[in-house]
Amino acid sequence: MKKVFHSFLIPLVIVSGLWSSCKVTSPYSKPAISSAPAYRDGNLSDTTNMTGLKWSAVFTDTILNHLILQGLQANFDLKIAIERINEAKANLRMSKAAFLPEVNTNVSVKQSKLAYPQSFGIFDNSTQYDFGITTAWEIDVWGKLSSVKRASLAELLASDAAKRAIQTQLIANIANYYYDLLTLDEQLAVTQKTALNRKADAEAIQLLFESSVLNGVAVVQSEANYYEADLAIPDIEQKIKETEHALSVLLARAPGKIERTSLHQQKLNYDLKPGIPAQLLANRPDVQQAEYVFRAAFERTNVAKTNFYPALTITAAGGFSSLTLKEWINSAGLFANIAGGLTQPIFNRGINKAKLTTAQSQQNQALYNFELSLLKASQEVSDALAVYQSATQKADKRQKQLSALTKAVSFNKELLNYSKNTNYTDVLTAEQNLLTAELKGINDQSQKLHAVVNLYRALGGGWK
Template sequence: MITQYKKQTLAVLATALLFASCVTKKYQQPGLAVQGKLYRDTTVTDSTTIAALPYSQLFSDTVLRSLINEGIKQNLDLKTAVQRINEAQATLGESNAAFFPSLSVAPQVTRVKQSRAALNFPAEFVGAFPLSTTTYQIGLNMSWEADIWGKLSSAKRAALASLLQSDAARRAVQTQLIANIANNYYNLLALDQQLRITEQTLKNRIADVETMKALKESAVVTGAAVVQSEANRYAAEVTIPDLKRSIRETENALSILLARSPGSINRSTLEAQMPYSDLKTGVPSQLLKNRPDVQQAEFAFRASFENTNLARTYFYPSLTLTAQGGVSSLHIKNLFDHSIFYNIVGGLTQPIFNKGQNKARLRIAKAQQEEAYYAFQQSLLTAGGEVSNALYAYQTAIEKQGSRVNQLKALQKSVEFTKELLRYSSATNYTDVLTSEQALLAAQLSSVNDKLQELQSIVNLYRALGGGWQ
């Protein structure tokens, strides 16, 4: 009889497992739905990528490396991301605990007093029975739900995906933090360089004013040239306060990234920077492995996929086992003396009419899964676009620097020649000098921006490829 019962039980469990495999689906990583290349105008087959480099190898400036180290340790956004990981770990632990039975202890004392009139005993029995009783009880309550349809397993996998999503989010914050620190640092160096150029230009133009005054006394130029030289001097001088303001604001922005109070930032110079030149992008499929935000989007899709599985299980019956046991007595001294009680109940709960909640839950889960899928596809396209933009920005910066050198040489000669002509020839006037000097200053400042574009495009390419968290 017992053997027959075991066979029936095994048959029921096997049937349940067979149906369970039809209820929930197995997750598969989605690929790129959009046709075409992620990297524009590239045919990369080499899997080597700068994303695999530690930032200490990408950046040669020891001061910058020190600032990045400080930022990773102190940045508040990064600390917040770590706490979100702790939250997700606790949620996963809660999902794991759902597989085990719940157990609680319930000590209880019950005092009952009945009315003599309510008992309606004959007069001869009055006093034979106590009207007040006290019951002492210590019980254990246990409840366990069998994971027949994969409800608990799907919830656990969703929690695990959320944990991995939180970890990917932390790594995404770190890669962005490194890029922000480096870009602000390079911007600070560029502003320093532009300030030095402008201050030197101001000194030169102050000297030009004195020269124009001397030439006017010699009747070589008119008073208009003197006034124009003074205006030219003030045109350079008025830009210095704005440069200093930009420097201070950039220092403050860097301080915030480092979780410091606003203050000055120790730094080197723009000329001392040695940009990393071996810029290998690897193949586009590596973005799935290297870009934390792409991984974050995929884990979000994975969590929504498991939530859809979870929503499906609500349409099927749940098997719950409950048990209660303990000791009970009217006298506390006899509590553990032959006073054991227990009961075990097993039951199936099949939803029939649930106010449309199960259908609505499934529709919501499917819609959220589709949203997460589109967000994942969008993250891949965005990543490919950022790689292409950063790479092209680097290429154009290099091209501009070659032409800029020639432009600066020509403008420097133009300034020198027009000044000489102004001294010894009436074929020119100070307007020619003014035009050439203004063009030279603009080209010098643009040259600094060219160098800044090169440095920042390397940083942006590194981040776009997913570097900085390894």
């Protein structure tokens, strides 16, 4: 038995070694990334080290940090991403198990009625007891199983990167919604204050009309001016509730009120400057995910290539067989066999060629998607920096504008009290310009906060 086994196995191993020296699959190489700056007009800068900071160090508002922590613990998108990681881990375990032989056991009892001796029509009952173990082992001659394992590993890494991408996006969304609420709160306060002031103005205009200082047109205009501001309040309150509801969903809780601080309490600790090298964008989880998806597609192409070559399989079986139960498991009923086989596809209706073409196309798609993810990352960084710079440049000028408009409103109101020639339209125009400037000033401050959040996410921060 040993001689038969060795005489069969040794040539098989030699043939396998010769075959394995013929390389069918290709080694993976990472796609090249440009070293050019990702910002359109920027030079290299070291001011973007915020990427390596934990989110709790970037956001200084304790209530915001508490909301982010709630989201990371309860958000359903994040939970789904974690389950996808578990699924990918199971697939990787299956791909590793493919390297091991498959072993099965069987126990059977067979009852037969046989003609004995043959042709005489005399029947004899026969019972056969069998117990055996079978095994089958596919030898990874062409690297097919190795490619499947590497593809499964890449898919696992892609799932993990996808989870981190969802986490960074979740943190950014929570922060942006929070800042939206602070912005709306400030806009509501300014609008309510404006409505109160215009109501007082309307009452003052009515007194001036009764004193024959102003005509009835001024009274009607002042009332319309008050209602314009007062009618804007319900719209802002509606937006506040909608934003609270959207943030509640991210936190995996029923729509409700969100606790928060104020816009004026927010602090920015970073002086953002252009000049983000493209290599840094490779730290983004979504870019990493795209690269792992390309790697998995590359390995699937390798698998498709091996389908054109013969598959080598070793099978073996052994066990006991007997016609009587008491002699079932003994040396007399022992049997064993081993066999090796080659399966070479000759004609399969062009399926293997179609599989290879499909795999190559999917690989190209994954490569283009990776390159596109880098471009989108560059755009998002550029947009965030541009918004931040624009809001910063407007800050000083906006304060000067507010100061001038406040004086204009005050001066025009004073003139109404002392001159019949003063046109109330001038007061209306000045008040409307002041309200518009105040709301834009709030938006400027909000834009800076959003720019920091979006740049932090665009650079891949938030998953640590």
